[in-house]
Amino acid sequence: MSKLNAKIPEGPLADKWQNHRESIRLVSPANKTRLDVIVVGTGLSGASAASTLAELGYNVKSFCFQDSPRRAHSVAAQGGMNAAKNYKNDGDSVFRLFKDIIKGGDYRAREAYVYRAAQVSNLSIDQLVAAGVPFAREYSGYLDNRSFGGVQVSRTFYAKGQTGQQCLLGAYSGLIRQMARGKVTMYSRRDMLELVLVDGKARGIITRNLVTGELERHSAHAVVLATGGYSTIYYLSTLAVGSNASAAWSAHKKGAFFANPSFVQIHPTSVPQLNDYQAKLTLMSESLRNDGRIWVPKKKGDNRHPGEIPEDERDYYLERRYPAFGNLVPRDVASRAAKERCDAGYGVGETGLSVYLDFSQAIGKQGKDVIRSKYENLFDMYEKTTGENPYKEPMRIYPAGHYTMGGLWVDYNLMTTIPGLFSIGESNFSDHGANRLGAGSLMQCANDGYFILPVTIGDYLADDIRTPKIPVDIPEFEKAEKASMEKLQILMSVKGTQTVTSFHRRLGRIMWDLCGMVRNEKGLKDALQMVGKLKKEFWSDVRIPGTLYEVNQELEKAVRVADFFELGHLMCEDALAREESCGAHFREESQTPEGETKRIDSRFSYVSVWEYPTKGKHHILHKEALGFENVEIQERSYK
């Protein structure tokens, strides 16, 4: 347990961050120019961290697997970004945002961490506006806000349904500015394969150049992982197809503990699966639930056209079950409610695995033009995907794997259990407890990258001001490169019969069915067996065409899927060990008579922190106890 020091500063909640910033060590401007930092990933957190570190004077090496840093998956976030500005004068405050996140996460996040996020959120909005993000405006010229699920105020800043794209491009513009100044060296089309430790500290990475196939050694005084989430483990998810866990997993295998791996948010509103070769599920932003009403027919198997089903034969089940929040209940609640209706036989569409999201009343009241101005790109995207016009008939939607609250364990400085290895944005176990509220992801990414990490990393690097550049021709790098090469060679040498994707699909199916929206002991035990068996089959029968030294997209996928087997195993173990329901983690054995999540605070009010086994086969579970001094712990009700 000695390794798990969260380093939460002393003092009242509201003063902790200020006190911490004023007491941690600094690195002088002259010394910063002698220090190198690696940042892996160029999403909102990675790009903002890389540019801010470079502005401060550090020499930054930035990595992404895409051809350009502008394509990282933050680009696809749709609905918005929260901040506690209280521009709407509706009673919002830093404390209320903090409380909403803690409650939304079902009391499984750290108070100090979340309070800081709420405080910093206002700075993040200021920064992105200054960088040129065209957030929505009122006619007065001031910023507009809308409301999002799980809260009763309007604090979400947005740029139509493309808020993530605009925020990411804002951060990217800062990044390219530093590239032009020579303070950031960009390495695109690179996959990180290994973390390199020297004397127990993170000092570099091994990457594969995805064009030439060559392995490369990169060194630095500290390494930052901003490598995003892993719900692509379900194969079909709302994530970009290339999103993966491999960088985080390689760090985990080198000693970085992994927290709450089974906490995965299943997003309630995605376009349902349309064909067997489908590669991903298209997200429809939660913001649509501001104006769209969710319903299914009251009669089982009613296959009339939705327009022909009269009002009194429709079941607006969210409004029925949760009158206080209605269609704006948090994501986990909305997802399970959709699954419940479909499993009970009330689902619509060819497969019966979808529900209606209906805008007819909103269009009737507000007019088509107003609805178009709010959601144009989402309605277009829906029509392009399905061929159906949502202005005329209701959308059909179903839950899909989306955001991973779990991730690398970090302390208050965002440092993992490996000295010098930091993790920011979705790749850490984050502010969001067991469930993330909408518009919280961009907020956290911008906070971490612009305002938290660039300060806290100084506390670590202050010890390194006399450390010269880290050489790459030392045994540690040699050994890591050799290990990477061996893994690739073993994969290439299997020469089996089945494609990587076919394995990924099967793994995804197991995880979705048994470690997805609803879990139980037997299912999870079965899943552990099945994942283990499939993993064996993968290593003996996967077919990867081509060679090591060329563009080889099948090899790239194989490396990622190989890691997903191990992560999938840990997710099941984590879900099995947590014999309670909380947030997005729903154990059937632990529910209220109404079928809602039932937390067991007396036994599970902790973060599950998993250590990779250095000896033996099994991961070791550490528990970081959670204390709540500033919010009253309640049953999380949205009725």
Add this chain to the structure above:
Amino acid sequence: MEFKLKIWRQKDARSQGRFVDYSITGVTGNMSFLEMLDYLNKTLIEKGDDPVAYEHDCREGICGSCALYINGRAHGPADEIATCEVRMRLFKDGETIVVEPWRAKSFPVIKDLIADRQALDKIMQAGGFISVNAGSAPEANSIPVSRESADDAFDAAICIGCGACVAACKNSSAMLFVAAKVSHLALLPQGRKEARKRALAMVAKMDELGFGSCTNTTACETECPKGISMTHIARLNREFLLSGFQT
């Protein structure tokens, strides 16, 4: 549905490429074009052949990775659509479909259907930003922006950087790409201060990297997956001319 495919295959940047014919059956109308290619690749791999390399990531038309020239059009047969959003129902059963990478001097082919578009990032480095460091931003509402300007800026800012405008242009000009960024930032008070310098620097960089000049053929606007208007090129020209008078 079934199709004949003529796909550009090229081993690497140094090799000569050529079209290779494939036939594919069992395609459904609601498959995306890329899912059809995935399906083709599955059969190629199982036969022991090399799959077709192409770029993709978000598969919902926002990351700008996918970039295929389909039947002579950037991003295929429909307007305002990225390659990943193209569905097979847009094609006639039995049709022959020709698939190529972007063709432009500044976009060398890396393998099969993958072209190197790093030149676009280099243009952006020349000035596609507002020079504001983290920490120095004023309170967000202290910079009011008229709703009209914000909306116009947004319409330019939605560029996904795919390069279809370059691929569609007979001169391989990147004018629409540059104009979208110059226009987005020039329309906002935050970006006004550097507007003219920005226009000059980005156009100069575009020329230096071998992109052609704009002759107003409007092909870029037609093929832009986000429907970015050529009026932004007019705004770029204005900033560019004014910058000339100023210096």
